[in-house]
Amino acid sequence: MEVDAGRLLKELDENWRQLGKGEGSGVLRACAMTLIVLVREGADAQELGVTLADIMHEHPNRTIVLRVGEVGEVVARANLQCWMPFGGRQQICCEQIEISASLETLGAVPPVLFGLMVADLPVAVWCPDLELADLPELRPVLKLASKVMVDSSATLDIREALPALQRLSTESWRLADLAWARATRWRETVAQLACTEGWSKADEAEITWAGEGIPPAAAYVGAWINPGRLVMKCDTPEMPAAGVGRIKSVCVTAKGRQVCLRREGTGVAIEIERLRTGMVFPLLTDAALLHEELGVFGQDSQYERALAGVQGVLDAGV
Amino acid sequence: MSGPHPFDDPLRYERAVPPAAVVIFGANGDLTKRKLLPSLYRLAYERRLPAGFAIVGVSRTAMSDEQFREKMRESVAKFLEDSPFDAELWNEFARGLFYVAGDIADAGLYNSIAVKLKELDEARQTGGNALFYLSIQPSQYATTVAGLGAAGLNHGPRPECWRRFIIEKPFGHDEASAKELSRDLRAVLDENQIYRIDHYLGKETVQNILAFRFGNGIFEPLWNRRYVAQVQITAAESIGVEGRGAYYQEAGALRDMIQNHLLQVMSTIAMEPPAVYEPTAVRDERAKLLRSILAVKPEQVATHAVKGQYGPSRIGGAAVAGFRQEPGVDPQAQTDTYAAVTMFVENWRWAGVPFYIRTGKRLPKRVTDIAIQFNQAPLSIFEGESGQTWPNLLVVRIQPEEGISLRFFSKLPGSGMKLRPVTMDFNYGTSFGTRTPTAYETLLLDALEGDATLYTRQDMVEASWAAVQPILNVWGETKFDFPNYAAGSWGPAASEEMLARRGHVWRVP
Numbered sequence: 140m141e142v143d144a145g146r147l148l149k150e151l152d153e154n155w156r157q158l159g160k161g162e163g164s165g166v167l168r169a170c171a172m173t174l175i176v177l178v179r180e181g182a183d184a185q186e187l188g189v190t191l192a193d194i195m196h197e198h199p200n201r202t203i204v205l206r207v208g209e210v211g212e213v214v215a216r217a218n219l220q221c222w223m224p225f226g227g228r229q230q231i232c233c234e235q236i237e238i239s240a241s242l243e244t245l246g247a248v249p250p251v252l253f254g255l256m257v258a259d260l261p262v263a264v265w266c267p268d269l270e271l272a273d274l275p276e277l278r279p280v281l282k283l284a285s286k287v288m289v290d291s292s293a294t295l296d297i298r299e300a301l302p303a304l305q306r307l308s309t310e311s312w313r314l315a316d317l318a319w320a321r322a323t324r325w326r327e328t329v330a331q332l333a334c335t336e337g338w339s340k341a342d343e344a345e346i347t348w349a350g351e352g353i354p355p356a357a358a359y360v361g362a363w364i365n366p367g368r369l370v371m372k373c374d375t376p377e378m379p380a381a382g383v384g385r386i387k388s389v390c391v392t393a394k395g396r397q398v399c400l401r402r403e404g405t406g407v408a409i410e411i412e413r414l415r416t417g418m419v420f421p422l423l424t425d426a427a428l429l430h431e432e433l434g435v436f437g438q439d440s441q442y443e444r445a446l447a448g449v450q451g452v453l454d455a456g457v
Numbered sequence: 458m459s460g461p462h463p464f465d466d467p468l469r470y471e472r473a474v475p476p477a478a479v480v481i482f483g484a485n486g487d488l489t490k491r492k493l494l495p496s497l498y499r500l501a502y503e504r505r506l507p508a509g510f511a512i513v514g515v516s517r518t519a520m521s522d523e524q525f526r527e528k529m530r531e532s533v534a535k536f537l538e539d540s541p542f543d544a545e546l547w548n549e550f551a552r553g554l555f556y557v558a559g560d561i562a563d564a565g566l567y568n569s570i571a572v573k574l575k576e577l578d579e580a581r582q583t584g585g586n587a588l589f590y591l592s593i594q595p596s597q598y599a600t601t602v603a604g605l606g607a608a609g610l611n612h613g614p615r616p617e618c619w620r621r622f623i624i625e626k627p628f629g630h631d632e633a634s635a636k637e638l639s640r641d642l643r644a645v646l647d648e649n650q651i652y653r654i655d656h657y658l659g660k661e662t663v664q665n666i667l668a669f670r671f672g673n674g675i676f677e678p679l680w681n682r683r684y685v686a687q688v689q690i691t692a693a694e695s696i697g698v699e700g701r702g703a704y705y706q707e708a709g710a711l712r713d714m715i716q717n718h719l720l721q722v723m724s725t726i727a728m729e730p731p732a733v734y735e736p737t738a739v740r741d742e743r744a745k746l747l748r749s750i751l752a753v754k755p756e757q758v759a760t761h762a763v764k765g766q767y768g769p770s771r772i773g774g775a776a777v778a779g780f781r782q783e784p785g786v787d788p789q790a791q792t793d794t795y796a797a798v799t800m801f802v803e804n805w806r807w808a809g810v811p812f813y814i815r816t817g818k819r820l821p822k823r824v825t826d827i828a829i830q831f832n833q834a835p836l837s838i839f840e841g842e843s844g845q846t847w848p849n850l851l852v853v854r855i856q857p858e859e860g861i862s863l864r865f866f867s868k869l870p871g872s873g874m875k876l877r878p879v880t881m882d883f884n885y886g887t888s889f890g891t892r893t894p895t896a897y898e899t900l901l902l903d904a905l906e907g908d909a910t911l912y913t914r915q916d917m918v919e920a921s922w923a924a925v926q927p928i929l930n931v932w933g934e935t936k937f938d939f940p941n942y943a944a945g946s947w948g949p950a951a952s953e954e955m956l957a958r959r960g961h962v963w964r965v966p
Contacts, residue, residue, distance in 0.1 A: 323469050324504070330464035331473050331507060335584070339463050363464075406545070409508050414582050416508045417549045418501075431469060441466045 142215045142238065142247075144254025150217040151234050158219060158232065170233060172433075173256045174200040175284065177266035177277060180208030180239065191235070193426035195220060198433045201234040201257050205248065205280065207271065213240045213247050242276055249279040261285055261436060265429060267317070269294060273303040282311060288432050290317035290425075292385075296352030301449060308446060315435070317428040318355035319442050321384050324420045325360055328400055328409065329391060336411075338393035341366035347374035347387045353453075354385040362448030363441065364391060369455060382422035474905045476509030476584035478577050480570060482601055483592035484514025484525070484556065488625070490532035493590065496897040498533045499540055501550045503894075505902060509582035511553040513573055517560055525556035538895060553581060561593065561601050567608035578614065585618035588904055595627055599641035606645035623652045623904055626717050627708070628913070631929060632922040639915045652904045653913040657718040658725075659896030659903075662859040664911070666725045666827075667734075669853070669861060676851075677730070679831065681806045686848065687959075688726065689813045689828045690719055691966050693820035697767070697778070697944070698794075703785035710796040711764075711925055711932075714816040720747060720921040721913065722855070723812055726827055727802055736910040740917065747920035751801040758931040760958065765795030765949040767819040768940025777819065777944040791937055794818045797952040798928065811959060815952060819944035824966045825855040839874040847878040850964070859893075860884040 174194075178187060191202055202220075221232040236255060240248050256262055264284040266272035272281070272289045281287050287307065291300035308314040333339065344366040348357045353371065361369050374387040383405065390399040399410040406419050421427060465473075479497065481489055500506050514525050530551065534542045557573055559566030577583045589605065591598055602622065605611055613620055624642070629635030642651055657663055670676060679685070692714055698705045705713070724743040731738035753761045769779040781788045795817030802812065831849040850864040861883045866876040894902075903911055941949040947963065956962055 320469075323466075326464070326466065327470045327504075330462065330466065330470060333464050334462055334473055335476055335507065335509065406549075411508065411582065414508070414580075416552075418504050418508075419543065419546055420504075435468045437468070439468060441468070 142213045142251050144251050147215055147217045147236055147251075147255060151219070151236075154217070154219045155232075158221070170199055170201055170257055170260065172198065172200045172260050173262045174198070174202045175252065175262065175264045175280065176202060176204045177264060177268075177271060177280065178204065178206055179268060179271060180206050182206070190425045190429070192220060193424070194429050194433065195233050197430055199233050201236070201255070203236045203238065203252060203255055205252075206237065206239040207245065207277075208239060208241050211239060211241045211244070213238065213244050213251070215239070215251070242274070245276045245280075249283065252280065252283055256283065263288065263433060264312075267293065267425070269300055269303050272307060278310075281307075284312050286315060286432075286436060287312045288315045288317060288429065290428075291355040292318040292321060294355070295350065297355040297358040297449060298353065298453060300355055301453070304446060308443070313436075313439065314446075315432045315439065315442065316355065316359075316446075317425070317432065319359050319445065320428040320431045321356040321423050322360045322363075322386070323431060324407075325356075325386055325389055325400060326363060328407070328418070329360075329364065329389060329398075332398045332409070332411065333391075333393070336393065336396060336398065341391045341393045343368045343370070343392040345370040345372075345388070345390045347372055348385045349373075349375050349387055350378040350385050351376055356384060357386050358449050358452055359442075359445045360386065360389060361452045363445040364389075365448060366391065369452065371452070382424055384420075384423050471503070471505055472902070472906055474505060474507045474902065475586055476507045476582055477586035477588055477905055478511045478513055478574055478581070478583040479588045479590060479901075479905075480513045480515060480574070481590045481592060482515045482561070483590075485516040485518050485520075485528075486592055488592045489514070490529075491536045492895075492897045493592065493901070494529045495533050495536045495538065496895055496901055498547070498550055499537065499895070499898055500902060502540060502543065502546055509584055511555060511577045511581040511583055513570065513577070514554070514556045515559065515566070515570065517558065519558045520556050522554065522556050526551040526554045529554060561597050561604065564604060564607060567604045567610060570605075571608050571610055574610070575614070585613045585615050586620075587613070587618075588621045588623065588901075590623045592625060595625075595629075595638070598624060598638060602642055602645045611645050611650070619650075619907065621650055621652055621904055621907070622646060623654050623900075625654055627712065628653055628717075628918045629922065630708075630712065632919065632926045635918050635922050639918070648915060649909070651915075652909060653915075653918065654900055655717055655721050655913050656896040656900065657855075658721055658911040658913070659900040660855060660859075661893045661899075662853065662855045663722060663725055664899075665859075665861075666853055667739075671730050680829075682808055682810050684831050685807075685810050686830050686832045687811050687813065687961055688723075689830070689964060690723060690726075690815070690826075691828075691963075692719055692816040692825040693822060693947075693966065694816075694818050695820060695823045697819050698780065698783050698786070700784065702780075702783040705794075706786050706790045706792040709793040710816050710818070711762075711793055711798070711928060715796055715798060715814055716921050716925045717913075719814050719816060720750075720924060721917075722827065723800070723814065724917070726829070726853075727807055727812070729806070734910070736908060739910050740912075740914050744914060744917045744920060746802065746804075747917055747924065749802050749804045749807075750920070750924040751803050752923060753798075753800075753927045755927055755931050758928050760955065761799045762928045762932075763795070763797040763949055763952045763955050764793040764932055764937055765797075765817060765942050765952065766790070766792060766937070766939040767794050767817075767942055767944045770819075770944035770946075772945040779940050779944065780818075781940070791932075791939065793932070795820075795942060795948045795952070797948065797955060798925070799955060800924065811961070813956060813961070813963070815948065815963070817942075817948050820947060821945055822966070823857060826966050827853040827855070828964055828966075829853075830964075839876050852966075858884065 215238040217236045219232045262284045263286045265288045267290040269289045294300040344364045346357050348354050388401045401408045408417050557569050629638050724746040728742040728746040731742045780794050797815035800812040829851040833848045852862050854860045862880045864880045867879045
């Protein structure tokens with residue numbers, strides 16, 4: 140069946156009308172951007188649905204989920220995602236459109252997407268699968284966006300992910316990697332300590348992690364600290380529980396004093412000489428990471444510098 | 458170090474807070490239990506507090522550190538708003554809680570605090586910085602600050618250390634006492650060490666007024682006497698004095714709400730754009746606006762201000778006591794439980810535009826909002842529209858639902874050009890589903906960071922007292938026939954009459 144953007148928008152309008160009739164106190168239509176989500180055909184629909192529903196609250200958007208399969212025609216359907224805020228009187232609804240296409244038929248999709256994008260608002264693409272994002276067939280879709288978000292942590296080793304990241308970072312959009320957002324709380328704590336301790340350049344740093352392969356987040360942190368001497372090593376081959384992140388510790392020495400952050404369960408212990416305190420890092424869910432990235436729409440010079448420095452970290456030998 | 462720190466990432470990090478100790482006078486009081494400790498705990502939960510951090514509670518009651526921690530644990534678990542209580546995090550947080558008992562009038566207390574701060578500087582690495590929160594009776598401010606000064610606590614142990622002092626309202630009970638309080642504080646402290654807290658300014662929506670006005674290009678051109686007909690500021694409470702009768706009968710609505718909170722809100726709505734968003738620039742503009750408020754002459758008070766007091770009534774079938782029947786209240790009390798004033802701002806932007814401000818207890822609902830009513834369209838060309846009084850209205854809702862709505866005319870579906878007023882809503886809570894920080898979280902964090910933008914400066918305090926003092930003077934000399942409004946109504950009839958003189962009516966919020 141031919142997919143027509145006008146027909147899909149009409150379907151959405153009809154949904155709004157039906158919803159308006161049934162709701163006594165009205166429905167609030169919320170939209171701050173178009174979010175195009177690129178996933179493979181077999182991606183867990185339920186898990187994806189939960190993530191999208193989660194981010195909808197803070198970043199209401201028209202979501203267009205594009206499922207890419209091996210074979211098949213382009214098909215599409217539209218619906219509304221609604222929720223009632225706690226203690227609220229009005230339902231809030233956002234639009235969601237699902238399109239399925241194969242690699243052969245992908246070429247027919249961008250014109251449909253053009254017609255479906257919300258006028259005058261930003262467009263972001265989220266493609267958790269780095270390999271999928273790097274497909275040449277998807278370049279026209281990515282070009283629609285001002286921001287493209289990938290997640291290199293699924294590749295387990297930055298060495299496998301780096302070429303694709305480098306290619307994706309030279310295009311017209313701003314590239315974001317959720318693996319960088321996984322490192323934010325570590326970086327923030329190190330930055331606070333650096334500020335408190337009064338140093339801006341580290342003499343030495345040691346970063347450890349869990350699981351085989353160099354986690355992209357750990358490589359980013361190493362490149363970001365950019366110390367005189369960097370030690371990076373695996374602490375344990377076992378992978379951590381979901382949402383905890385693979386970085387186990389970050390220790391930095393500057394001006395003769397060492398500060399260490401060590402993962403302890405869901406918390407992180409901070410050691411500065413004799414003082415030992417602790418803090419809780421939030422769970423790293425896709426929704427939380429996307430929330431952070433969707434809050435950064437301009438140039439992200441810290442990330443750009445870190446990405447540029449990762450090769451240097453690898454060249455120095457890990 | 459000059460320029461931004463190379464590790465800084467303001468796009469993603471929260472603002473950094475320097476190490477510090479927070480010393481709370483009145484640690485056994487209601488504000489500490491209900492607001493201050495829950496807010497500090499919440500900041501710890503959000504990882505906003507630095508690694509080197511401690512809290513020292515000070516009050517008369519003898520208590521060990523452990524007893525204080527247990528007491529605060531109960532309070533935090535009970536009064537934490539929209540947040541889970543994490544026992545593991547609490548244990549970590551509680552390790553930084555300490556207690557010093559003593560009498561504010563006793564010099565020994567301040568020496569004990571000095572010893573404790575020195576210990577914490579070492580043991581908790583608080584960097585020699587201290588934020589003193591005076592959650593005590595205003596009559597004790599001068600004694601406490603003098604005691605702190607005598608013990609050398611108004612300055613840090615090293616030149617780079619800071620000492621800041623948060624003072625709760627009321628800042629005096631009239632213009633003269635506000636100046637006297639300032640003299641007492643300034644004898645020991647520099648103005649830039651004094652943080653006068655007005656929690657209204659810490660509310661997200663009040664801050665959002667600045668974003669709305671100065672972050673958008675389309676509203677500011679309309680924000681003046683050419684387009685605005687009137688402004689109404691309402692702060693209504695449905696409850697009565699709730700056991701605070703003895704305090705409230707000395708204060709009254711004009712002193713308790715309008716002189717501070719609502720004039721600060723008015724200054725935010727009406728101020729000129731600051732050159733930069735920076736404490737001095739923003740506060741200069743607020744102060745300038747407050748100084749531009751036209752002082753009411755004594756002979757104008759009867760037409761520019763309305764004093765009210767609620768009487769007994771039945772609401773929803775239940776009997777509600779009048780103010781004079783409340784426990785602890787003088788049966789002949791002349792207290793204003795309702796106050797409405799008309800104010801004019803004498804500057805080029807606002808000359809001639811009335812700002813109507815009202816506040817009261819036992820009104821029909823709890824609501825705080827600001828309504829900017831624009832001039833009517835100059836000509837009505839559509840059928841059925843003539844005689845309709847629905848001018849464009851921009852409403853900034855502060856509580857209970859934070860948001861902004863704009864009322865305008867729309868065509869009624871069907872044939873013909875019949876118009877109906879409709880509203881376009883922006884709801885703060887639902888547009889951003891995330892939890893917004895409480896006013897105390899925002900303000901405590903600002904003080905720790907040394908950002909006084911949302912704190913009141915002495916010239917602002919004096920200017921707002923000057924705006925209400927003529928009204929207080931006349932009311933103090935007049936005997937009112939109270940009660941003059943029933944609990945559950947929108948206030949005395951005289952309040953409607955005050956607006957009717959200019960052809961205006963109070964809107965129903």
